[in-house]
Amino acid sequence: MSDLQIRPASPADIPAIVAMLADDPLGARRESPDDLTPYTAAFERLAADPNQYLIVAEREGRVVGTLQLTVIPGLSRRGATRSIIEAVRIHADERGGGLGTQLIEWAVDKSRRRNCQLVQLTSDATRTDAHRFYERLGFEASHLGFKRAL
Numbered sequence: 001m002s003d004l005q006i007r008p009a010s011p012a013d014i015p016a017i018v019a020m021l022a023d024d025p026l027g028a029r030r031e032s033p034d035d036l037t038p039y040t041a042a043f044e045r046l047a048a049d050p051n052q053y054l055i056v057a058e059r060e061g062r063v064v065g066t067l068q069l070t071v072i073p074g075l076s077r078r079g080a081t082r083s084i085i086e087a088v089r090i091h092a093d094e095r096g097g098g099l100g101t102q103l104i105e106w107a108v109d110k111s112r113r114r115n116c117q118l119v120q121l122t123s124d125a126t127r128t129d130a131h132r133f134y135e136r137l138g139f140e141a142s143h144l145g146f147k148r149a150l
């Protein structure tokens with residue numbers, strides 16, 4: 001995988017990122033690749049925030065993976081800083097080849113460099129394959145997550 005580059009996302013990557021977000025049964029219901037306007041506005045907010053990292057994996061000029069890492073300072077755990085990994089997606093052609101592991105390792109390493117004491121993520125309850133993947137990488141299913149749509 002020496003031809004792989006993990007780098008910050010650019011505005012030109014938005015269509016490829018959104019296509020990956022929409023390329024599964026859950027994402028197909030909540031993403032709209034035909035209208036990139038809200039994604040462009042969200043990208044601008046992310047780019048302006050020094051605690052946000054939207055990254056892509058690129059191979060041979062093609063975006064094949066993405067994730068977002070958010071660093072959050074806090075008071076709990078004796079003032080610990082934590083990070084949250086979100087929106088991990090691997091292009092269908094690249095799944096099963098170790099790219100997801102590389103992206104998660106990138107996020108964990110970046111979290112260490114930002115002095116985070118904890119890395120956390122959520123995964124939809126229906127994504128049992130993803131749960132096994134994260135457990136294999138050392139994550140524990142230690143909490144029950146809740147969401148409320150606004």
